[in-house]
Amino acid sequence: VTIRDVAREAGVSVATVSRVLNDSGPVSEEVRLRIREVAARLHYVPNEAARSLISNKTDTIGVLLPDLYGEFFSEVIRGLDQAARRSGYHLLVSSSHNDLAEIAAAVRVMQGRVDGLVVMSPHLEPCALATQLPRSLPAVLLNCAASGEAVDSIDLDNFGGAYAMVRHLLALGRRRVAIITGAARNHDAAERLRGYRAALRDAGAEMSERWELAGDFSESAGYDAARRLAGMRPRPDALFASNDSMAIGALSAFRDVGVRVPEDVAVGGFDDIPLARYMSPPLSSVRVAMGDLGDRAIQRLLHAVRTRSQWAPQHEVLPTTLVVRSSCGAPTGRSE
Amino acid sequence: VTIRDVAREAGVSVATVSRVLNDSGPVSEEVRLRIREVAARLHYVPNEAARSLISNKTDTIGVLLPDLYGEFFSEVIRGLDQAARRSGYHLLVSSSHNDLAEIAAAVRVMQGRVDGLVVMSPHLEPCALATQLPRSLPAVLLNCAASGEAVDSIDLDNFGGAYAMVRHLLALGRRRVAIITGAARNHDAAERLRGYRAALRDAGAEMSERWELAGDFSESAGYDAARRLAGMRPRPDALFASNDSMAIGALSAFRDVGVRVPEDVAVGGFDDIPLARYMSPPLSSVRVAMGDLGDRAIQRLLHAVRTRSQWAPQHEVLPTTLVVRSSCGAPTGRSE
DNA sequence: TTGTAGGCGTTATCAG
DNA sequence: CTGATAACGCCTACAA
Numbered sequence: 001v002t003i004r005d006v007a008r009e010a011g012v013s014v015a016t017v018s019r020v021l022n023d024s025g026p027v028s029e030e031v032r033l034r035i036r037e038v039a040a041r042l043h044y045v046p047n048e049a050a051r052s053l054i055s056n057k058t059d060t061i062g063v064l065l066p067d068l069y070g071e072f073f074s075e076v077i078r079g080l081d082q083a084a085r086r087s088g089y090h091l092l093v094s095s096s097h098n099d100l101a102e103i104a105a106a107v108r109v110m111q112g113r114v115d116g117l118v119v120m121s122p123h124l125e126p127c128a129l130a131t132q133l134p135r136s137l138p139a140v141l142l143n144c145a146a147s148g149e150a151v152d153s154i155d156l157d158n159f160g161g162a163y164a165m166v167r168h169l170l171a172l173g174r175r176r177v178a179i180i181t182g183a184a185r186n187h188d189a190a191e192r193l194r195g196y197r198a199a200l201r202d203a204g205a206e207m208s209e210r211w212e213l214a215g216d217f218s219e220s221a222g223y224d225a226a227r228r229l230a231g232m233r234p235r236p237d238a239l240f241a242s243n244d245s246m247a248i249g250a251l252s253a254f255r256d257v258g259v260r261v262p263e264d265v266a267v268g269g270f271d272d273i274p275l276a277r278y279m280s281p282p283l284s285s286v287r288v289a290m291g292d293l294g295d296r297a298i299q300r301l302l303h304a305v306r307t308r309s310q311w312a313p314q315h316e317v318l319p320t321t322l323v324v325r326s327s328c329g330a331p332t333g334r335s336e
Numbered sequence: 337v338t339i340r341d342v343a344r345e346a347g348v349s350v351a352t353v354s355r356v357l358n359d360s361g362p363v364s365e366e367v368r369l370r371i372r373e374v375a376a377r378l379h380y381v382p383n384e385a386a387r388s389l390i391s392n393k394t395d396t397i398g399v400l401l402p403d404l405y406g407e408f409f410s411e412v413i414r415g416l417d418q419a420a421r422r423s424g425y426h427l428l429v430s431s432s433h434n435d436l437a438e439i440a441a442a443v444r445v446m447q448g449r450v451d452g453l454v455v456m457s458p459h460l461e462p463c464a465l466a467t468q469l470p471r472s473l474p475a476v477l478l479n480c481a482a483s484g485e486a487v488d489s490i491d492l493d494n495f496g497g498a499y500a501m502v503r504h505l506l507a508l509g510r511r512r513v514a515i516i517t518g519a520a521r522n523h524d525a526a527e528r529l530r531g532y533r534a535a536l537r538d539a540g541a542e543m544s545e546r547w548e549l550a551g552d553f554s555e556s557a558g559y560d561a562a563r564r565l566a567g568m569r570p571r572p573d574a575l576f577a578s579n580d581s582m583a584i585g586a587l588s589a590f591r592d593v594g595v596r597v598p599e600d601v602a603v604g605g606f607d608d609i610p611l612a613r614y615m616s617p618p619l620s621s622v623r624v625a626m627g628d629l630g631d632r633a634i635q636r637l638l639h640a641v642r643t644r645s646q647w648a649p650q651h652e653v654l655p656t657t658l659v660v661r662s663s664c665g666a667p668t669g670r671s672e
Numbered sequence: 673t674t675g676t677a678g679g680c681g682t683t684a685t686c687a688g
Numbered sequence: 689c690t691g692a693t694a695a696c697g698c699c700t701a702c703a704a
Contacts, residue, residue: 002697013675018699025700026673048448049394050697053385054680060428060449073410078403081431090449092396093429095417112384113396113426219614245611252614275581278555278588280616338681349691354683361684362689386681390696 010038062114065095071273079294116301122187138304145187154316161286161320162195165268174238178211180225182242222249244269262329282325346374398450401431407609415630452637458523474640481523490652497622497656498531501604510574514547516561518578558585566593580605598665618661
C-alpha cells in the first residue's frame, strides 16, 4: 500500500496526501480529515527508503562501541536510546570493535544508513580514528581523549575521579597506595593511572612501580593482582582498583588469603556499579553518569546534524563523584 | 558521487557499473577492472536508500528490548550483533519498552526500516504482542512464553533451571526453602517460581506462602526480602533468589544481621553473572547462555526472511546449567 | 487550495 | 558483452 493507493481511495492527488502527512503546505480541513481517515484505514506507512532517497536523511544515528563490560554498556546504550527516541531518531548499533580496521569497516557500511555517528573507542589513538571518519558525517567521539583534535568529543573525568579517590585514601592516613591498572592501551585506564600518580605526587606520598599492578578491567585480573599484592612486604595499606569489577575480584582475593578490608588494606573502585554497595564490605567507588554520557552525545550530534555549517568542535568532560562506603576505611561509611 | 559519476569516468553505462558492483551479469574482464579502479578512486559508496527502494530489502534487523539489567542486556545484544554482522546485517535497536503501547509504537516506526524483528518482552502477554506484529514482518519472540502461539520464539529453560537449583538445595538436606520472586507479571519470574514449586512438590518438601517473598530482580529487593526472611521463626534454611542481583542483595542482608551463609541459610541465584563467583561466599547459580540466545534468534530470523514462504513457527528452549559454588553449602564447592 | 510532473540513485529488463 | 530505459515510492517546485 503506497501513497498512490491512499490518494486514489481518497479521491485526491498524491501531492495532497503528501502535504497532509507531512504538514507541509495548505490543505482544506475537509480533505485533510478524509485523507487521515483513509491512511489510517489502509494502515498506510510511508516507505522510508523512498523518503530518505529524496530527503537525503535517514533519521538514524550510528553507534560504534568497543567490547565493553555489562553495566557500562547497558547504561550508555540506554542513554543514547532514550535521547535519540525523544528526538525521533533511531539507533543503528554495532559493537565489539577492537581495532582500527574493524572500526573503519563498520564506518564504511554505515555510510548512507545514518545521519551521524557516535563512536566510543577507548583503546585507539583518537587521531587515527578521526581520519577514518568521512568528512560528510557528523560525529562525536566518546572516551577518546580527543581534546586536541578537530572533532566533537565527550570524555569522563577519569583523571579527576581517580585523583579524588586516591587523595581520599591518603587523607584517611594510608601511606602505601597501590593501583590495579585497567587494560593496556586503554585511554580510560591511562587517565586513571595518571590521576593516581598525580594524587600521590601532590601529597608527597611514596610511589613505587611495584605498586602499579597490571590489570584489564576483569574480575579475575583484580583477583590475581590482589593476591600478588597481599604477598608484598611491606604490604600496601590501600588499593585503588581502576574499576569496580577488579575491586570486587580483589575483595575476594583478600578474603581468601586472610587480609582484612579495610583494616589491613583499604579498597576503592571506579564506576560505582549497582552491586558496589552490596559488597562485603560495601565498596567505595567513583560514580560516573553513564546515562548522561549518551544523552549529551545525542544532543551534540543532533546539533551538528541540523546545523550542517562549520560548528566549532567542542570537547566536554563529564564530572565524577566520590562515593564513600566502608571498604576504604572511612570513619563514617555513609551507606547513602 | 553516484553511480553515474563512476559510469561517466569509466566511459561506460550505469548498467555496466551496477553489474560489476553486484557481480550480476557478464562483463569483460578489462571493463570490470577499470570500473573497480574508478569506483575506488572516487570513493564511491552505493546509496542504500535507492538500493533498498528497489530491492525492498534493508539488510537490517530491528531489536526491541524491555528495560533490562546490565549483564543480561549486553550479552544479548552482543550475541545478536555478532550473528547479524556475520550475515551482513545491521541492528536497529530500541530499548526500554515497558508496555504494549510502547512496543506497538516502536514496531510501527520500524516498519519499512527493517527486514525482520527480534522482540524480547518478558512482561507482556505473548498473544497481545503477537497481534501487534505486522504479518508482513518476520519476527522471533524472546522470553515470551509463546510456545502455543503461531510465532517463532525462543525461551530460556527458566522452569528447568529453577527446578534444578531447588532440587539441589533439597538434596543437600535443606528442609525449608524460600524464594525471592522476580518482577510481578514477568514471564521469566513466573516460570522460575513454577520450577521452585514443582521441585518442592516433587520432593514432598514443606511449602508455605510465607516463604515466597516478592522481589523485582533488583539488589535492593533481594536485600529487603532477605531481612524479612532472617526474622522468620522458624527461619528457612535455604533461599533461592530468582536472579543473581537479588541473591547478592540477600547475601549482604544476611551479613548485616549475622545470619551465616551457607551454615544458617544456603543461597542460590539465577543467571550466573560474572561476579557471582567473586561473592562471599561464592554464589551458586544457574547459568544461561545469553549470547547463544541472540545468535539463535538471528539465525532463525534470517531463515524466515529468506524463505518468505509459510515456514512452520518453531518454539525453542535454551537449556540451563547448574553452577555449584559454596553459597549453597555443597560439600565440595567446586570453584570451576 | 489542488494537481502535474520531474527527479532522487539503483536495479533489472530489454534490445542491440 | 553492453547500453538505454522503465520502475521503486516519495517530495516539491510549478501551474492551474
